[in-house]
Amino acid sequence: MELDKDLKQFLEKIMAFANKTGIAYRTGDIYGGLAGFWDFGPIGVEIKNRIKDAWWTEFVRNRDDIVGYEGAIITHPKVWEASGHLSSFTDPLIFCEGKCKKKHRLDHLVEDQLHIQSEHLDLEGMRELVLKEGLICPECGGKLGKPITFNLMFKTQVGPIQDSASIAYLRPENAQLIFSGFRNVIDSTRVKIPFGIAQSGIVFRNEISPRNFLFRVREYELMEFEYFTDPQKTNDCPVFEDVTETQVNIYSRKEQTDKISDDFVPMSIQKAWDDQIFKNKWQAYWLATFNNWFTDKMGINGNKLRFRQHLESELSHYALDTWDIEYQYNFGWKELMGCANRTQYDLEQHQIHSKTKLHFSETDETGVKRYVPYVVAEPSVGLGRILLTILADGYQEETVNDRKRVVLKIHPSLAPYDVAVFPLQKKPQILAKAQDIFKFLRAQGFTVNFDDGGSIGKRYRRHDEIGTPFCVTVDFGTLEDENITIRDRDSMQQTRIPIEKLVEELKNLRNNYLAAKMI
């Protein structure tokens, strides 16, 4: 059976599937749900934790140049003042109640139509002007409604007294915790430039319109790091060789604005660098490294990934150049990961606002050198988006014996269970033997599920659906010869091996999963 993943309904199918299998549910479901917020169920939390662990292992534990950090969710308000988030995100808006229903910046309307400065007016002041001066919608001449203040940040108060001094914000990104904690990290550890500081944590954004299941949400876990270099050596990337051969799909500004080519171009990282498509070598390195991590460790189809450069008009206030790695969802090519070159902007801002020196000192042959480090790359990826991508990419429907088989073909290292153990029959000796193997595998560090419910076929299907890569079945023969059957999720092939080789075999199968798939 061919499953058309481009269909508009595909994501709804994934949502129903995730709900049914215990991956994700609407939060407060019994009360009707809350838009933009999701709970993760028993299966979802396992997959999620494995993705997170894979990220941390790859980019923190297994690297000499990146250290970890974990900042507070409710953040010192000055942090957002310094970063520019506070001033950039309190736009007063007003809606047209006439024909066009469009939204307008109220401060701009007041300035344009009345030619007065709006800077010192609050929302109420501007509202009075609208009524007094009879301002109308500049689009269609319709009546204007009640104005609102739009801020992307969730606000809260700290302590029992509610006044302006008690206002604090839930962080909309982890990055500012890293920047505001930068001084402490360089003072308390022996990091050497170039290096990165990584953080995985929950962030909050009061999105106007949450959409597409786990894709656009108001609370999510962001895994990101800031990679700092000497501002004079932003292109000194000694590990660039590791990625030069990597083949990626490039969708640069040129492809997006040229009428002639409005499609991405496949090429190697080396060629992209030679053709000056990237402005910074480290940024190219990190994008390529993540591309490989998505395909090799997350098992995501590389043909559905592309590198899209932000247009000038899209760039954030702090960014010199930003590239997204996009995935081709059924609802279009959308950002899976962003990687901005944030320059020295943030550290310099915090240096000014905090009156604390945020420079790095190092000694070389020419003497002592001091500088504010330069963030060449900030690879930033939402955990929920990876989970969604893995579900969308791995969900398959096949026809087996005229019946539908739903199988989640996710990388074995991300599956909620490493292996399931079944007794072929509920006979006491077989049950006991299966229990022994179950306990043995668990003691060996595998995440194991024991299932003796219903028929053997039903158990295989149940585990196909949640992505369990291997099932081990104990039968009468096992009692005689100590052999069991390993059944492979994707191919449904069965192999009979001795119990003593089981652990080794499971590890081999898991480690060679992608290579075996290629053949």
Added chain:
RNA sequence: GCGCUGAUAGUCUAGUCUGGUAGGACUCCAGCCUUCCAAGCUGGCUACCCGGGUUCAAAUCCCGGUCGGCGCACCA
């Protein structure tokens, strides 16, 4: 946030127009049977998104809200 549209068990759905005992399939649970790919039989659990209104009577009609989808807008 605006416009259009929808919401019935864990899942898929019938019933809504035309108000009158909410039905089926799959899943799940128990039992029997069977024993390497969702087999069969019997039994069981579980639902009209929420709040008002109209009515003798509302899943059904009306109003408001919530949540989803699509489009627009938004996405530093």
